[in-house]
Amino acid sequence: MAEKVNINNSIRSPKLRVIGHNGDNLGVLTKEEALIAAKNVGLDLIEVSPHAEPPVARIADYGKYTYETSKKLKEVKAKAHVTETKTVQISVSISENDIMIKAKKTAEWINEGHRVKIDLQLKGRTKYMDDKFLRERMDRILAVIPAQYKIAEPLKKIPKSMMIVLEKAK
Numbered sequence: 001m002a003e004k005v006n007i008n009n010s011i012r013s014p015k016l017r018v019i020g021h022n023g024d025n026l027g028v029l030t031k032e033e034a035l036i037a038a039k040n041v042g043l044d045l046i047e048v049s050p051h052a053e054p055p056v057a058r059i060a061d062y063g064k065y066t067y068e069t070s071k072k073l074k075e076v077k078a079k080a081h082v083t084e085t086k087t088v089q090i091s092v093s094i095s096e097n098d099i100m101i102k103a104k105k106t107a108e109w110i111n112e113g114h115r116v117k118i119d120l121q122l123k124g125r126t127k128y129m130d131d132k133f134l135r136e137r138m139d140r141i142l143a144v145i146p147a148q149y150k151i152a153e154p155l156k157k158i159p160k161s162m163m164i165v166l167e168k169a170k
Contacts, residue, residue: 006047007062008035016047016057028054085115085165092126092137099141107147110168115152118142120162127159134162 006012011031018026018034021041029037038045038059046065049056058065086109088102106116120138122129138155142164153165 005066006050007044008038011045011047011055011057013047013050013055015054016045017052017054018045019048019056019058021059026059034059081113083114085117087117087119088141089119089121090137090141091121091123092129092134094137094141099144103141103144103146106141106145106166110145110147110149110166113168115165115167116149117163117165122159122161131157138162138164 014031015028016031016034018029018037020026020037021043026034026037034045034057041059043059044062044065046058046060046062047055048058086106088106090099090102094102106118109116118138118141120134122134126134134157135155145166148169149166150169151164152167153163155162155164
C-alpha cells in the first residue's frame with residue numbers, strides 16, 4: 001500500500017466517525033469509545049479516511065483489511081492499459097514490399113491501442129527535396145495501412161525527417 005494506515009492507538013484524532021464491523025454507522029465517537037467498541041468485538045480500529053472532518057474509522061480485522069486493499073490495487077493495475085508511441089522509420093527510396101511490411105506492423109500496433117509515429121527519414125540531399133514529393137511518399141504508406149486510424153498529430157517537417165502520428169479511430 002502507498003499510504004501508511006493508522007490503527008488503534010496510533011490514531012491521533014480525538015473524535016472519529018465510526019463504521020461498525022458489519023457496515024453500520026455508529027456515529028461520531030471519541031477515540032476511547034471507538035477503541036472500546038472495537039475491543040468488545042475483538043477487532044481493530046482502522047482509520048480509513050484521515051482527511052475527512054471528522055476522520056472516518058472502521059472496526060475490522062487489520063490483516064483482512066490490508067489484504068482486500070492490496071487486492072483492489074492489483075485489480076486496478078491489471079485493468080490499466082499502458083499506451084506507448086511506437087515508431088516506424090521509412091526512407092524516400094523504400095520499396096513496395098517494405099511499405100507493405102511496415103504498414104502491417106503499424107496496423108497491429110494501432111489495433112493494440114498504441115500510437116504510431118511514422119518517420120520519413122531525410123538523409124543527405126533528400127532534405128532539400130520538394131515538400132509535395134515528400135508528402136506523396138508519406139501518403140504511399142498511409143494509403144495501405146489495413147486499420148482504422150485517425151491522425152493524432154498532423155504531418156510536420158523537422159530538419160532530419162518528416163513525421164506524422166496516428167492513433168486508433170474511436
